[in-house]
Amino acid sequence: MFPYNLDHVAIAVRDLDAAVERYGRLYGAGPLYREVVEAQGVEEAMIPVGGSFVQLLRPLGPDTPVGRFIERRGEGVHHLAFAVADIDAALERLRREGARLVDDTPRRGGRGARIAFVHPDSFASTLVELVELEP
Ligand code: CO
Numbered sequence: 001m002f003p004y005n006l007d008h009v010a011i012a013v014r015d016l017d018a019a020v021e022r023y024g025r026l027y028g029a030g031p032l033y034r035e036v037v038e039a040q041g042v043e044e045a046m047i048p049v050g051g052s053f054v055q056l057l058r059p060l061g062p063d064t065p066v067g068r069f070i071e072r073r074g075e076g077v078h079h080l081a082f083a084v085a086d087i088d089a090a091l092e093r094l095r096r097e098g099a100r101l102v103d104d105t106p107r108r109g110g111r112g113a114r115i116a117f118v119h120p121d122s123f124a125s126t127l128v129e130l131v132e133l134e135p
Contacts, residue, residue, distance in 0.1 A: 002090050003082030007131045008053040009044070012066050012078040015056035020045050022037065029055075035110045042066050044110050055081075079117070079127035085116050087132035094118060106132065 005077035013019035016034075024030045032046040032053075041064030045056040056080060057065035070080060084090045087106050094101060109115035111133065119127040 002057050002082050002093065003130070005083040006052045007081040007129075007133075008055040008077045008130075009080055010044075010057050010100035011054040012057050012059070012070050013075050014058070015071060016043055016045055016117070019056045019058075020047075023054070026079050032086070037110050039108065046110075064125065079113040081115075081131050084130050084132055086116075087116060090130050091116055091131065094122075095115060099123075101117075102127075 009018075020031060028049050029049070031047050034043060034045045035045045038060070041060045043058045043060065045058075046071070047054045047056065057066055059065075059070060061067055062071065066078065091101065091104075091106070099122040100119035102119050103115075106114040106116045109129075109131065113134065114132040116130050120127045120130075
């Protein structure tokens with residue numbers, strides 16, 4: 001089964017404290033936790049919504065992927081993340097279907113998950129992340 005859940009929708013923001021505060025006032029929910037993921041150059045605030053999360057993403061600097069995204073396009077939706085049971089099988093299927101992969105092999109993301117990104121060229125200009133959580 002691929003994917004089995006919408007894990008998160010990530011929104012790039014300039015100021016994480018301000019975004020968390022405003023999101024809470026507008027939508028009445030706050031983050032379950034925050035995490036700095038140095039390898040991706042971001043700090044994440046994970047706000048639970050049903051069985052999924054809204055992930056507010058702050059770049060750690062201007063010269064990071066999310067920093068460059070905000071520079072080019074401003075704040076906004078950055079990617080969708082699907083939870084998958086077997087990320088290696090999911091990548092294999094995408095490769096077979098001719099998708100353009102950002103990551104040929106999985107790397108470590110937040111929550112210690114194995115993650116990989118699929119290039120926006122592959123589907124409707126939308127960056128997609130696959131997440132294989134620890135069982
Ligand atoms: Co993500």
